[in-house]
Amino acid sequence: MRRDYFTCVFLACICASLFFCCFLPLYFTYGLIVPREFGTPEKVFSILFASSVLVIIPVYAAYRKKFWITAGLAVYGILAMLPMWILPRMAEKLAAEDVNILTVVEGFILKAIYGMVEAPFASLSTFLGDEFAASLPFKILPVSLIIYVAFQVFRFYRNAYLAEQMDPASVMDNTARENVAPTGEKPQPEVLGTVISAPVRNPRPEHVRRPAPAESRPAAEKKENVIELPSRMDRGNS
Structure with a gap:
């Protein structure tokens, strides 16, 4: 399915050029x-x-990470460059009297490819000039590759930055690195949780003598006062 993108983009560019x-x-x-007038539709x-x-196509393929779309467009850019790479080397062979028929056919095909890839940019010569408009087909290959690579590099560094910001371990490392003393001494770790401290007593001075405890004295025995009453016999005798 992904390779179909390559075929569709490559053939679509060729069909548009033939149009x-x-x-x-x-x-x-x-x-x-060949000078001529250009109509508004063209x-x-x-x-x-x-x-x-x-x-549009390079930016969309790079943003959506469609490598095969970029590959199809890049191959069309290579096709546009082939005539300029091969035809200058064949100039002497084509000008010779005893030229080979295969060389003639090859030169005819390359010249047809050159005219096909240049046709979509012909009317732009009225705005951009002949030289710049004729050089636009040769920019398809580098532009498609540069845009795709630039998007992937930007996406890689952006994801790495976001991952670092969202990672709590990296935040703690940065905080610890900022808290390190200039002399290289590490800060003392803080105590987590509730700290319960024992009450502190004031130290007793050694020169102060405590009074001796009082001796316990037995309590005075209470004498019971007994009142003797006369009995009945004593009353009768009396």
């Missing part, structure tokens, strides 16, 4: 510029195509 080949004659051909489609392959 611009319907506006004849081709403005940019290899080694030659200008609008050129702006949409250029913004799509240079901005």
Whole structure:
């Protein structure tokens, strides 16, 4: 499924370029510029195509982490560069009288590819100039790769920063590092929980003598006063 993105993007770019080949004659051909007027529909489609392959598709693929979309666009950028890489080396062979038929066919295909990839940017020459508009197809490959790599690097550092901020261990390490004394002495660990301290008594001075305890004296025995009453016999005798 992911590789289908590669095929769809690559073929979509080719189909869009072939659509611009319907506006004849081709403005940019290899080694030659054919002046002509550009209509409003062609200008609008050129702006949409250029913004799509240079901005919208690379940014979307990088933001959504669609590598195969970026790969399809990058391969189309390589296709746009092939004529400029190969045709200058074939110039002498094509100009020779006894040129090989395969060389002629190869040169014809490369010139057709050059005209195809340049066709969508032809109308932009009215705004940007011929030289800059002709160089836009060669920027597809570096722009797509640079945007994708830049997004991934930014995402990596952002995730690392957020993970460090949300990790409690790193916060404690930073706090401990800030509390270290300049002399290198480590701070004393704080006591966690409730601390119960024993009451402190004032020290007794040694020169103060305590009074001797009083001797316990037995309590005085209470004498019982007994009142003797006369008995009945004593009363009769009396």
